[in-house]
Amino acid sequence: PNNNNMATSVEIPLRDTDEVIELDLSQLPDGEEVLGILKQENTTLNIWLTLALEYYKQDKVQDFVQILETARTGANLDYPNHEKDQMTCLDTLAAYYVQQARKEKNKDRRTEYSQATQLYTMADKIIMYDQNHLLGRACFCLLEGDKMDQADAQFNFVMNQSPDNIPSLLGKACISFNKKDYKGALAYYKKALRTNPNCPADVRLGMAHCFYKLNKLDRARQAFERTLELDPTSVGALVGIALLDLNNKDVESIRNGIKLLSKGYQIDPSCPMVLNHLANHFFFKKDYEKVQHLALHSFHNTENEAVQAESCYQLARSFHIQGDFDQAFQYYYQATQFASPTFVLPYYGLGQMYIYKGDEQDRERAAECFEKVLKAYPNNYETMKILGSIYTQSDHPDKQDLAKKHLRKQGKIYSKVTEQYPDDVEAWIELAQLLERQQSTTTTGTTDGVQGALGAYGTATSLVRDRVKADVPPEILNNIAALHFRLGNLNEAKKYYEVALKRCGEESTHDEVYYKSILVTMQYNLGRLCEEMYQFEDAVDHYKNILRDHSNYIDCYLRLGCMARDRGQIYEASEWFKEALQINSEHPDAWSLIGNLHLAKQEWGPGQKKFERILKHEQTQNDAYSMLALGNVWLQTLHNPTRDKEKEKRHQDRALAMYKQVLRNDPKNIFAANGIGAVLAHKGYIREARDIFAQVREATADVPDVWLNLAHVYIEQRQFISAVQMYENCARKFKRRQDPELLLYLARAYFKCGKYQECKKTLLRARHVAPHDTSVLYNTSIVLQQLATSALQNEKSDLKTVLGAVTELELSQGYFTYLSKNGDRMKFDLNQAAKESGKCRDLLSQAQYHVSRARRQDEDERKMKEDQEREKSALREKQLEEERSRIRAQEEKMRALMEQRAQIQDKNKASMAKKMVEDEAPKKKSGGKNRKQKVQDDFVNDGSSSDAIVTKKKKGDPQGKKKRKLKTKKERGGDRQGSNDESSDEEKNPSKRSKKFSSKKQEQLSAKQKGKIKSRAYISNSDSSLSSDDNQPS
Structure with missing residues (x-):
């Protein structure tokens, strides 16, 4: 080609001559013609490259590609430094394929990327470390997306050789931006701008995006505006400024933002980004047809999945708000397939669609969608509220645990809301309802949730009266009454129910249908309250009043039946339950109550059929209550004294299977675990049963059956004292001191450890509580017989004890005789009672001997006692006489002294x-006196005792x-x-x-x-x- 800076022609040397063919660049011939000349004349590769680039500049892309593809194998390489031209040919063609792959409508992207990869690999084998080659390959790696580190290494290699290389600076900026290192990206853009102040406007556009991400919105706006000054057709800059204006949320800014988007649409009507933002604008303008048109146009004009996800989302919510849920579901689902992990709005809408469908599987799918939203926005209380509601309705225990977790989070968030906005009535009501649900999902027995809900409702009602200046809605009053009912504040509950009923009557003039419907609920609640207050006639009146106007209210029939059952009127209770079944023949509660009536009368077969009927129905095939009841039926047959020993193992296995099925459906069901422990105990696995009972009691100490079973296990392990303590603790904790069943267990423990008197006292207490219970009478007879036998066989028993034993033996015989004819066959063997009566008769036939022996022994003991008394009297008399003698001797001695x-x-x-007389005598007698x-x-000095003095006196002094x-x-x-x-x-x-x-x-x-x-x-x-x-x- 010409060496002029502005070459206008290209010279092609003719083979084997000194002549050339000159091609005018402004009037290039057809590509096929030029290609033929190049091949015919065996032209060098550098001329092929020059012509190919000229065709590309003139937008003759096909000729450009054809010339370069042919040059790869048909060009003359016989000249110095042809390797670099060969590398340039391959890199240029590879860059073209990369550019074609970038086009959003390209459907053969992977194919073209593969071609570019092959070309760059071939170029690597020619000159690997050429800067232009490395830059081209780095850009290609950057566009592929998953080779960012490889691109970064190649950019670094170029920058080490040429620190001011602008393409490498821009590549590094792009990598830093994608890694969210916005400061680093901005630094590279600034360095490129300082290196070449006249660089393209796109550099300033990149800086604008960095400023936006760094929340420097003013600097971002300046950069966008500078980009528009350099390139007024920059759609990216127009969209950036438009978003800044729209986010200001004032009318003038929004109007200006829409104008900029419209301008961008005029410049490039197929720009997906502009189309999506315009669709979002028209959604809030409620022009849903434009939304659908723009979003659909955007979707078809892009291959970028993130943009497609935004387009599908705009389409989905436009259909959603118009009530076309099928179309909305389709586009929400499609949006989730394209969306990036951070774009979770489609999941929120999709979750709503699943909730709308309503079945169990769809609720689980909805929960999965909202979980993804919550993962991206952990403190979004609306999402937590929906998840809490979904999991609360779930029967799966793991989901219920998640419900508790979400409800606790919601409570914290609503607490923050009420702190920041203490006058927000709705927030207080929401908080109260959340606390109610929290309490309903806990099993700790505490009332913190109820108390908190009452406090929140109290604040809400005060705000309604004082700030809103309105009457408290009857729904809130009903909820407050229900909370007082749960706390046992029955009078307070009644007061609120009455006020709520009055408010319903006042409000019914505005919406008669609605308020009459909630009036029925309040009347039912008032009936339940009357039951708890023992005002049974009032409760019956409330239920029957409801049934007059709403004959299909099944709960009223059930409550009337339960009240009749508690009065002992079994037939009437059964009739009420059957009335409920007339309305709903598959109502599980009604069948369960009828089944329980049969079980209470020990009619195991009919009761079993009722619960099996519940499990046969598709909707209640996994009903835990029915399966537990069936397990209990099979377990109860093991306690029957007339049970078939051959069927015992089969019944154990059936009971165990029922309990296991419940535990599979609900791993935390303590009643099923307790049943499994009972079956294991019957099978002889006492230690394993004890471990299960201990674990259940650790989980909850509010189930008395677990305490009783532990005590039973202690008895089987012959730890009778521990069993007695466990029975007494159970009676004390659960206030069952007068429970005849528990008293029988306690008496049995006393009997096992040989404490027959305590056993007798316990059974007499049970007789006072349940005088008609034949099992209590049978056990009392056994103890009386045992005590009497022990007393008669004890040779040391006195006459009174023997006579008392004979009396108790006669009483025991009479009891056994009565029980052998009138006893309950389901509780004990009547033949065994007859045998025990015979034993008592045999013992009574020997009673006369024991009485005679005791009488003789008593007479001997009486005589022995009399002899002992006489000996004691004589001994006492002798001791008194000796004492009197000793006293007399002492008195005589004292008298002598x-x-x-x-x-x-x-x-x-x-x-x-005498001495006084001698002192008065004359002094002449003084010598003798001396x-x-x-x-x-x-005499005086020698005398040391009174006896010496007396002795001298007796000498006749x-x-x-x-x-x-x-x-x-x-x-x-x-x-x-x-x-x-x-x-x-x-x-x-x-x-x-x-x-x-x-x-x-x-x-x-x-x-x-x-x-x-x-x-x-x-x-x-x-x-x-x-x-x-x-x-x-x-």
């Missing part, structure tokens, strides 16, 4: 008198005579007594005596006086020693 003391006192008095005093002093004379002088004796008392006081109080001695020393007493003082001190000591038992002198 007292006499001896008196004698000593008299002697002391005489001695003192000798006498010396003797006296020696003349002083003894004087003392006997002085003994008659009472007055002087009294003085001596006072002196003795003083001496005694001195002895008791040494400090006082020492003070006396000190004062006497100060008075310089004579030697004789000192001798007197010594004598008096000695006498005082003698008196004290003699009168140790009596401190008073005689």
Whole structure:
């Protein structure tokens, strides 16, 4: 080709000559003609490439493709550096196929992508690391979508060699944007713009999208506007500015946004993005025909699945709002097939369509759709509300658990709503209803949900009265009354029901049909309330009043039947239940109640047929109550005393099969688990049965049957004390102290552990509660017989015990005789009662011997007791006589001591008198006196006992005579007594005596006086020693 910058022609050298053929680029001949020239002249590959590109520029695409495809094998490669031209040929053709695949209407995309892949692979073998080659291959990987990392590596390789390479910068920006690294993408776009400020407008469009994602809306608007300045036909920029205006949500902005979309539609009427946004606009304008036209046009003009999903969604909701649910379902479903994981609106609509269909499988599909919505928007309370409602209606326990979860989430969300908008009446009502449903799905026995619902309803009613200035709707009053009923506040419930009935009467003038319908429900609720308040006549009146106007209200027939049943009027109850079956012959509740009447009368066969009829019906074939009842029937036959031993195993297997079926349908059914444990116990697997009962009691402690079964297992394991404790705990917890069945179980436990007296007391309590129960009477007779037998066989039993045993034995015989003729064959064997009566008769025939033996033994014991009493009396008399003798001896001894003391006192008095006389004698007798005093002093100092003094007196001392004379002088004796008392006081109080001695020393007493003082001190000591038992002198 010419070397001029603006080449206007191409020269093709002729083979084997120096001549050329010049082709004018402005007037290129037909492609086939040029292709023939190129082949004929064996033209080099670079000329083929130049001509092909010229044909492409002139929009002669087929000629372009034909020339390049032929050049791959027909061009002359005999010139230097032909490898690069060969690589360029392959890359150019590959780029063309990639561009064709990008066209949204292309239906052969995969084929063209495959051709492009082959061409790039062939180019790799020629020059692998050429920048243009790598850029082309990277763009191709980027467009394929699943080779983004490979494209990123190739862009990085180019940028390492040429950091300012604009195509690689734009490719990196695209990759960062798809990876949601909007800041990184913006940085690459900015670098490309700085490298070449005159780059295409699409670069600024990419920057605008980055700003939008970064929530920099003002900068995004500026970028979109700059894009429009550079390229006024940029539909992407027009749509971007339009969306910014529409999102402002003011009238002027919306009008401007629609104008921009219309302008985009004028520029490119087939742009799917513009068509979808216009369809969305006309949906809110309620012009559904335009919506369908635009969305359908968009759908057919694109192969992009995300855009197709948006088009299908617009079509679906336009049909949905017009009530064409079949078409809406079709397009919602198609939208979900095209939609990306983040576009969940079609799933919301599809879920609504499934709910509309209404059957169980469609509800499950609807739940799956809403679960996907909830996964994308976890806090969407509308979705949670719908899911909670779906799962609450489900019979599957796992779904019910999910319902609890969603209801709890809704409660939190509604709590936030009521906190932010405390005056929103509807929010408070919704919260109350959610709390009601929460309580209905819990099994913990708590009333937190009911209390919370009451509080929410209370707030709602206050807002209605105070803010809205309106009367509270009767529906809310009815709900409040029902909540009070559940809490046991019966008077409050009655008050609200009466107000609700009054409001219904007032509102019926506005909508008579509706308010009359809810009036019936309120009357029924009031009847149930009257039942609980024991106002049975009023309850009957309410039910019958409803039936006069609404004879098909089955629940009223059932309640009237239940009331008759509770009064013991079985026939009347059966008639009411049959009345209900006249209205609905397959009503499961009516058949269940009739079946229970048969079971209560132990009519197992008829009762079994009623429950089997329920299970035969298609809608109730998995009715858990009926299957449990049948299992209980088969289990009950194992307790029949006249059961067939050969059929016992078959009945066990049938009961087990029923319980297993219930457990398969509902793995958390505690009654089925309890039944399985009972069957295992009958089969002898006691340990396994105990484990099951323990697990059931851990799951819920509110089922008394589980407690009883555990106690039964304890008895089988011979843990009788534990069984007794379990029975008593059950009676205490469930307030069944007067339950004859439980009392029988307790009595049996006492009997097993040998506590016959406690067993007898327990059975007598049961007799008081159920005097006509023959099983209680039979067991009482058994215990009386056992107690009497034990008493008679015990040789140590006294006459009273034996006579009492004979009486009880006679009573037991009479009971057994009566029971053998009038007993209940379903509870015990009548023949066995007759045998027990015979045993009692045999024991009574031997009773006279036991009575005689006891009488003799009693007489012997009486005589022995009399002898023992006599011996005891004699012994007591002997002991009393010995005691009296001992007391007399003590008294004699005391008397002797007292006499001896008196004698000593008299002697002391005489001695003192003598000394006083000697002191008054003349001094001439002092010498003799001194000798006498010396003797006296020696006598006093030597005398250490009163016996020595008495001995000396008996020798005929003349002083003894004087003392006997002085003994008659009472007055002087009294003085001596006072002196003795003083001496005694001195002895008791040494400090006082020492003070006396000190004062006497100060008075310089004579030697004789000192001798007197010594004598008096000695006498005082003698008196004290003699009168140790009596401190008073005689």
